[in-house]
Amino acid sequence: HSFFMFAVSSILVPVSNVKYDNVEIGAAAASYLVANGLKEGDKVAVIEGDGSSADTDRTDGFNKYLLGEVEYNGKKIETPWTSLDSVSYSGATGWNPANAQAWFETYLSNADNADTKYIASWDDGLSCGVFEALAGSAIDESVKATFLAGAPFITGCGGAQVVYDTIAGDYTTYPVAEQFGGFMSVTYPPAMIQVTIQAMVDYFDGAEVLQDNTQSAECVDKNNVANYKGFE
Secondary structure (H helix, E strand, O other): OEEEEEEEOOOEEEEEEEEEOHHHHHHHHHHHHHHOOOOOOOOEEEEOOOOOHHHHHHHHHHHHHHOOOOOEOOEOOOOOOOOOOOEEEOOOOOOOHHHHHHHHHHHOOOHHHHHOOEEEEOOHHHHHHHHHHHHOOOOOHHHHHHHHHOOOEEEEEEOEHHHHHHHOOOOOOOHHHHHOOEEEEEEOOOOHHHHHHHHHHHHHOOOOOOOEEEEOOOEEOOOOHHHOOOEO
């Protein structure tokens, strides 16, 4: 989940490491949910990836932000949590939307979870798996109605164009998203390979390049989505 640019000589010499801070990605998701009313004791569903460092770092950043141990965008949570007992974690989904869908269907098979208002997922596809679960018939309709009546908030990560379209208010692909209180995707764009290529060009032109180039994770929501281009 980072890109290395190497100079070629008799040996490969690393010149620049372009990457995203996955802990910051998790903290960004937590910050967004807190800004939209999340407080200690509220039920939160966290849909994880594959147990890799990218996945576990995002969960770590999410947890640490709530506990007041890390900041996002220069700020820490005003009232740090003392317990994460109200947070449910999916475990590994393999970054597979179908697995996220299945997990969420199981999660809402317990009617006691219908009052969950906050969901964080570590990939846009996993967020879309939640929408697919809600569009299907596996979840009891009364539980589904109670869940959606709470106008839940959900976060993703990546920047898929269909997600940006949905955030912007085009509910053609995921009509159920219109009933959510908010949808946000943290940036982790494949386009950062372009930053890596530019670093290579700059290096061979004799310019100085950053050896450790960590990109900032940004929250893309309805207020700023027009400023971002997604990927297909």
